[in-house]
Amino acid sequence: MKVILLKDVGGVGQRGQVKDIADGYALNYLIPSGAAAQATPEKVAAHEAAQKKEGELKEAQQQELTEKVNSLEGGRIEISARATEKGGLFKSLGVADIQKSIQVQKNIDIPASAIGLEKPIKELGEHVVQLKTPGAQARLTVVVKESD
Numbered sequence: 770m771k772v773i774l775l776k777d778v779g780g781v782g783q784r785g786q787v788k789d790i791a792d793g794y795a796l797n798y799l800i801p802s803g804a805a806a807q808a809t810p811e812k813v814a815a816h817e818a819a820q821k822k823e824g825e826l827k828e829a830q831q832q833e834l835t836e837k838v839n840s841l842e843g844g845r846i847e848i849s850a851r852a853t854e855k856g857g858l859f860k861s862l863g864v865a866d867i868q869k870s871i872q873v874q875k876n877i878d879i880p881a882s883a884i885g886l887e888k889p890i891k892e893l894g895e896h897v898v899q900l901k902t903p904g905a906q907a908r909l910t911v912v913v914k915e916s917d
Contacts, residue, residue, distance in 0.1 A: 771808035835904035861889035
């Protein structure tokens, strides 16, 4: 019996695949549990159309993210943090802090996975951070200043 998998099923396949499954397994387990639906020609056509639309949406989102990352190339953001007299920070700055600062200062929403910070920032000064997506790369300067 051909089914469309609605969820990932271990040993069978991933969500969105059309698989040929044993009748008993499909009728007694997969379909009643909501993990699959019987693959009629209408459902297969609707499923393929939905997959195509989802692919186009992902492609548009990826293009938008690439444009955002490219717009940050060579940019600077400033972060204020409490520091010791020697310039060490009381609290290290991580990806979430940089992400929030980009959102506030540049009004650009970048996912945390795109920010390539090798190790947390632990001292005052200028630090170069790589922003990477499958379609773009940019270098962003993070200036850490002592807060008043």
